[in-house]
Amino acid sequence: MKDVYILGIESSCDETSVSIVKNGCDEINTVILSQIDIHTLYGGVVPEIASRNHVKDITFVIDKCLRDSGIEMDMIDAVAVTYGPGLIGSLLVGLEAAKTIAYVYDKPLIPVHHIAGHIYANNIGHELKFPLLSLVISGGHTELIKMDDHLSFLKIGGTLDDAVGECYDKVARVVGIGYPGGPLVDKLAHTGNVSYHLPIPMNDDSYNFSFSGLKSAVINLVHNEEQRGNVINKEDLCASFQDVVVKSLVGKTVKALKEYNINNLIVAGGVAANKGIRDAFEKESLINEFSFSFPDMKYCTDNATMIAACGYFLYKKGVRAGLDLNAKSSEKLF
Ligand code: KG4
């Protein structure tokens, strides 16, 4: 069977990334240009600055990815691009670049949903096994998704308010440890003890999550301690917060695996890089005998490798977009 090469483009937030992936599984080359140092100055992503930097960088990133890959444009079968959800100005830059390449080189254009891309980060290097349950945990999403086959997404639960990554970032800000919050909270959590009492959110029988109450509990705790003139132990607070997040995610996910009789669990999204969460699921997988896999660290946060990997399956399914494809700031996967 002929190999299929997909050129992927991702620019939904503050990473400009281009990748070439063979057969949805083998990464040929990926370039990621992160704007993290720029947005750190503002304590978070500034959409206008993000899109301006994508405009500045996109041509360089495409050129570098192709040049270093040794792959000629005529070997590329299709161009896959994130069309949403994400920051509208940022998405438009990658989308226009993808459309231009598709038009000039006469390649099919494949529209990729950003969250589907995160899930397919788990297909890089080792193929997905079905049926599976995917816990999507990112800056904008916290969802439990059942997949019986490629590209079949059934949501069985999700957050009713904040996403878990958003909560990590907010906690980091309140505790005063800077941006980006998630990795820093994760790091501190490993050096602290669980000593602050925080409630496990939505501790019920549903498969839904809620993180805004936990966020408020941390904010109130910090303010109360400050008013009493007490100094917060940042490591202990991060450890206590992470402990509650892990209990919430693990409790509901393991319950869903049992109820739906599924043996394969994957995690996806930026928060899947969290060591506390990975370790807890690995432990549970031994106790409850299910297979657990997660993407390599470099494929957890935004990258075009996952977009090209997902693009391959859409390409095989015959999904194509016209040159009128538009960016969507919010877009459902299901
Ligand atoms: O998937 P992603 O790169 O962007 C979205 O699609 O949202 O996820 C970014 C989120 C941020 O909230 C970031 O703080 C969080 O992932 N994150 C982490 C860790 N690494 C990144 N959260 C907790 N622990 C980590 N190690």
Ligand code: ZN
């Ligand atoms: Zn993402």
